[in-house]
Amino acid sequence: MADDILRIRTPIGIDYTWSSGPGSVVYMRGLENGKLIGRRCPACELVYFPPRNGICPRCGVLLAAEVEVGPRGTITTFCIVNVPFLGQTIKIPYVAATILLDGADIGMQHLIQECEAADVRMGMRVEPVWKDKSEWTPSLENILYYKPTGEPDADFDVYARHL
Amino acid sequence: MRDVAIVAYIEGQNTSATTLSPVEMIVPVVHEILNRANVQRSDIDFWCHGSCDYMTGQPFSFVSAVDALGAWPPIMESHVEMDGAWALYEAWVKIQTGEANTALVFGNGKSSAGDMNRALTLQLDPYVVAPLWPGFRSLEAMGARAAIDAGTVTERQMADVVSRSLRDAADNPNVLAYGYRDADELLDEPMTANPLRAHDCPAMADGVAAIIMTTADRALEMCDRPAWIRGIDHRIDFQNLGLRDLSRSNSAALASYHAGVTKDKVDVAELHATYSHHEIILAQSMGIDRSTTRMMPSGGALVANPLMAAGLARFGQAARQIFKGNADRAVAHAAQGACLQQNIVAVLEGN
Amino acid sequence: MALHRCAVVGVGQTHHTSCRGDVSIAGLVREAVDRALLDANMTLADIDAIVIGKAPDMLEGVMMPELWLTDSLAASGKPLFRVHTAGSVGGSTAIVAAQHVMSGLHKRVLTIAFEKQSDGNAMWALSVPLPFSMPVHAGAGGYFSPIVRSYIRRSGAPSHIGAMVAVKDRTNALKNPYAHLHEDHWTLEKAMESPMLWDPIRFVETCPSSDGAIALVLASEDVADKMPGKKAWVHSTAMRSEPTMFAGRNQVSPRAGEMCAEDVFRKAGITDPLKQIDAVEMYVPFSWFEPMWLENLGFAPKDQGWRFVEDGVTEMTGALPVNASGGVLSSNPIGASGMLRFGEAALQVMGKAGEHQIDGARTALGHAYGGGSQFFAMWVVGSEKN
Numbered sequence: 001m002a003d004d005i006l007r008i009r010t011p012i013g014i015d016y017t018w019s020s021g022p023g024s025v026v027y028m029r030g031l032e033n034g035k036l037i038g039r040r041c042p043a044c045e046l047v048y049f050p051p052r053n054g055i056c057p058r059c060g061v062l063l064a065a066e067v068e069v070g071p072r073g074t075i076t077t078f079c080i081v082n083v084p085f086l087g088q089t090i091k092i093p094y095v096a097a098t099i100l101l102d103g104a105d106i107g108m109q110h111l112i113q114e115c116e117a118a119d120v121r122m123g124m125r126v127e128p129v130w131k132d133k134s135e136w137t138p139s140l141e142n143i144l145y146y147k148p149t150g151e152p153d154a155d156f157d158v159y160a161r162h163l
Numbered sequence: 164m165r166d167v168a169i170v171a172y173i174e175g176q177n178t179s180a181t182t183l184s185p186v187e188m189i190v191p192v193v194h195e196i197l198n199r200a201n202v203q204r205s206d207i208d209f210w211c212h213g214s215c216d217y218m219t220g221q222p223f224s225f226v227s228a229v230d231a232l233g234a235w236p237p238i239m240e241s242h243v244e245m246d247g248a249w250a251l252y253e254a255w256v257k258i259q260t261g262e263a264n265t266a267l268v269f270g271n272g273k274s275s276a277g278d279m280n281r282a283l284t285l286q287l288d289p290y291v292v293a294p295l296w297p298g299f300r301s302l303e304a305m306g307a308r309a310a311i312d313a314g315t316v317t318e319r320q321m322a323d324v325v326s327r328s329l330r331d332a333a334d335n336p337n338v339l340a341y342g343y344r345d346a347d348e349l350l351d352e353p354m355t356a357n358p359l360r361a362h363d364c365p366a367m368a369d370g371v372a373a374i375i376m377t378t379a380d381r382a383l384e385m386c387d388r389p390a391w392i393r394g395i396d397h398r399i400d401f402q403n404l405g406l407r408d409l410s411r412s413n414s415a416a417l418a419s420y421h422a423g424v425t426k427d428k429v430d431v432a433e434l435h436a437t438y439s440h441h442e443i444i445l446a447q448s449m450g451i452d453r454s455t456t457r458m459m460p461s462g463g464a465l466v467a468n469p470l471m472a473a474g475l476a477r478f479g480q481a482a483r484q485i486f487k488g489n490a491d492r493a494v495a496h497a498a499q500g501a502c503l504q505q506n507i508v509a510v511l512e513g514n
Numbered sequence: 515m516a517l518h519r520c521a522v523v524g525v526g527q528t529h530h531t532s533c534r535g536d537v538s539i540a541g542l543v544r545e546a547v548d549r550a551l552l553d554a555n556m557t558l559a560d561i562d563a564i565v566i567g568k569a570p571d572m573l574e575g576v577m578m579p580e581l582w583l584t585d586s587l588a589a590s591g592k593p594l595f596r597v598h599t600a601g602s603v604g605g606s607t608a609i610v611a612a613q614h615v616m617s618g619l620h621k622r623v624l625t626i627a628f629e630k631q632s633d634g635n636a637m638w639a640l641s642v643p644l645p646f647s648m649p650v651h652a653g654a655g656g657y658f659s660p661i662v663r664s665y666i667r668r669s670g671a672p673s674h675i676g677a678m679v680a681v682k683d684r685t686n687a688l689k690n691p692y693a694h695l696h697e698d699h700w701t702l703e704k705a706m707e708s709p710m711l712w713d714p715i716r717f718v719e720t721c722p723s724s725d726g727a728i729a730l731v732l733a734s735e736d737v738a739d740k741m742p743g744k745k746a747w748v749h750s751t752a753m754r755s756e757p758t759m760f761a762g763r764n765q766v767s768p769r770a771g772e773m774c775a776e777d778v779f780r781k782a783g784i785t786d787p788l789k790q791i792d793a794v795e796m797y798v799p800f801s802w803f804e805p806m807w808l809e810n811l812g813f814a815p816k817d818q819g820w821r822f823v824e825d826g827v828t829e830m831t832g833a834l835p836v837n838a839s840g841g842v843l844s845s846n847p848i849g850a851s852g853m854l855r856f857g858e859a860a861l862q863v864m865g866k867a868g869e870h871q872i873d874g875a876r877t878a879l880g881h882a883y884g885g886g887s888q889f890f891a892m893w894v895v896g897s898e899k900n
């Protein structure tokens with residue numbers, strides 16, 4: 001009975017081509033070669049990693065000098081994820097952290113592993129664990145996760161302004 | 164109403180497929196227009212942006228555009244999911260409330276990111292029309308057919324419009340279609356979506372357009388001959404093509420009436436006619452005499468159509484004619500939606 | 515230049531629920547619109563202009579849906595305007611609509627915000643992979659949870675504050691027939707046992723995902739004065755934006771939010787918000803944002819917002835009732851959520867909030883934010899002319 005039809009499914013498909021833009025190329029090429037390349041703002045002199053869209057959003061100017069950052073960094077804050085979600089292959093609970101890489105002035109997000117979720121702390125020092133070189137692509141996913149370095153935690157004051 | 168003028172206009176390089184990110188496209192345009200008006204970021208007390216997520220294939224795509232503005236300290240800012248011409252309207256309304264005096268408005272689009280002929284049909288009734296994927300060009304062809312059948316447009320007139328646009332394109336370095344051809348030559352071309360030929364359709368572009376507008380007390384500091392907005396209005400029609408007479412545009416007629424287009428002679432018109440027959444329908448509906456008004460000296464959207472920026476570009480191009488002293492009274496127009504569904508019209512004057 | 519006055523003279527909303535499978539998008543929108551018009555004793559024919567807002571078009575899969583909604587809103591021949599400012603959009607849309615009146619342009623403006631998430635696939639719509647970040651977040655909760663952790667660390671707030679806000683809002687929602695969640699079993703003890711989804715955010719401290727719409731009828735002073743019913747006069751509006759992420763950004767208490775609050779209070783002549791504001795409808799999609807926004811808005815001193823919660827200040831019976839409607843925590847039709855805050859604030863000063871009415875509310879704040887806590891929209895409404 002047509003009267004029973006309340007909903008129909010009409011799947012939509014459109015393919016898009018996405019451009020990173022030249023401002024982010026050095027960053028992506030860096031990842032392809034196992035390097036973390038940020039860029040410095042010529043106006044405020046702060047270092048962005050990733051150099052998203054090649055711009056300093058605070059100054060509204062294109063980023064300039066390339067700066068290698070990390071590989072180690074400090075966890076500024078984090079979330080313990082307990083929700084299994086679409087496509088998520090990591091065993092819960094896991095930690096998604098904001099990591100301030102050494103030499104960068106803004107945090108980036110990544111996973112923390114090789115450590116119980118409950119032991120992760122703000123200020124904890126971490127370092128990346130890379131995929132096998134043969135699998136590297138221009139993506140942050142070349143880094144499987146970050147793990148604790150065992151160094152003493154950073155003081156709150158050191159990273160407080162990055163929260 | 165407060166007197167408000169367009170004092171600066173800049174458009175980014177129109178390209179057929181840029182590799183720049185939207186932010187990288189916007190940044191130089193913002194810098195350039197601030198220089199052009201000789202103002203600082205802090206002089207802008209309202210920013211308004213027009214763009215569409217489906218043009219870039221990303222939800223919240225406008226959010227990253229804020230990065231291009233140097234929005235620190237925080238700014239008074241808004242965004243419309245409409246052509247940049249409506250961002251200009253929001254800014255004009257804001258200035259009328261007295262809460263802002265100087266505004267920078269911009270529109271940007273990246274038509275090359277996906278198949279826009281397909282994407283644009285997602286504007287249609289999602290339950291019964293869009294799933295048929297009619298193709299946007301086909302809808303416009305139906306509009307052209309209706310106008311031809313009604314006797315309001317002829318194929319020769321359409322070819323004349325294209326021929327003139329191509330001629331004017333020679334003087335505009337920022338176009339994607341060029342090379343003059345006369346109407347006879349154009350009429351020999353095959354149909355792509357009968358009665359439309361390829362040249363009746365717009366040259367899709369990736370681009371950015373930006374305008375600075377301000378009130379009477381500062382306009383002359385920023386521009387030798389500001390383009391005063393003497394009237395502005397926008398209207399919409401039903402979307403359902405079966406509810407409309409496609410041989411005319413009621414909403415364009417209403418917007419034109421309320422903007423005061425026919426109160427005096429129109430020296431120049433920059434109409435957002437993305438298909439050749441649009442120009443004829445719009446001029447008739449808006450009360451513009453094409454024989455005495457200089458139509459689209461920029462070449463118009465037929466020769467460069469950066470989606471979501473092309474309408475604002477018409478406002479900018481019309482203002483340029485005032486800036487240069489080529490016109491004392493110009494009409495600017497933008498449209499969006501299938502078959503000229505929604506229209507905005509402004510009258511700009513040099514005095 | 516003097517502003518023209520503007521009043522909210524009609525408020526209408528739908529029942530918010532996870533799937534309104536019984537109506538189309540247009541039907542959902544008309545449900546809110548018809549209620550607002552009925553409240554204002556008007557018809558669509560009386561309306562001069564329409565301003566529509568919603569969050570990303572991809573949630574429903576309709577591009578610029580207002581073009582299509584023109585037909586069901588009988589808007590042909592009228593000005594119809596579309597706003598999109600992320601999560602704050604409901605608030606910004608109401609502000610843009612109010613400015614159509616405050617500028618002297620129009621006398622009767624209809625403004626609408628909606629979201630029908632069940633018509634699309636939000637997870638698909640919002641997950642576009644880009645090479646700048648790892649897909650680690652697992653949704654909005656994952657994005658905002660680290661910020662909440664930063665707040666807790668900075669302010670020293672105890673763990674039960676988030677749960678207290680959740681219990682308050684869910685309990686308030688029982689008094690709001692339109693709210694999505696009507697759960698009468700929450701106690702603080704139970705809430706504390708709610709699983710940590712995005713630690714430190716518990717399940718109970720998160721918002722639902724709803725279908726819903728709201729519409730407001732705004733009128734100029736001359737029109738409003740002739741109307742018999744109660745009105746909410748718009749005393750001030752304000753919007754501020756800042757970039758999503760930049761080096762040194764304060765994500766816990768964004769400067770744009772502080773500036774927006776300073777502006778909206780200054781324009782409304784409010785010098786002591788805590789004393790002068792009788793009710794707040796605040797955009798709180800995760801309960802911890804209540805204490806965070808209390809500080810950001812200037813109601814509470816820095817790092818002290820949680821004490822307001824703990825002391826019951828924001829309860830319906832407290833000195834500063836927050837989200838008597840149940841708030842976003844109880845109904846979240848994304849694009850409409852901001853306008854719901856604005857509309858609920860109006861209902862309070864109109865004295866029409868029904869069971870969740872705050873006695874004697876004369877001045878109320880509507881608050882919305884969006885993006886990565888970067889777009890802010892606010893208005894102050896009052897029962898008397900400003």
Ligand SMILES: [Zn+2]
Pocket residue numbers: 041042043044045046056057058059060
């Ligand atoms: Zn900078």
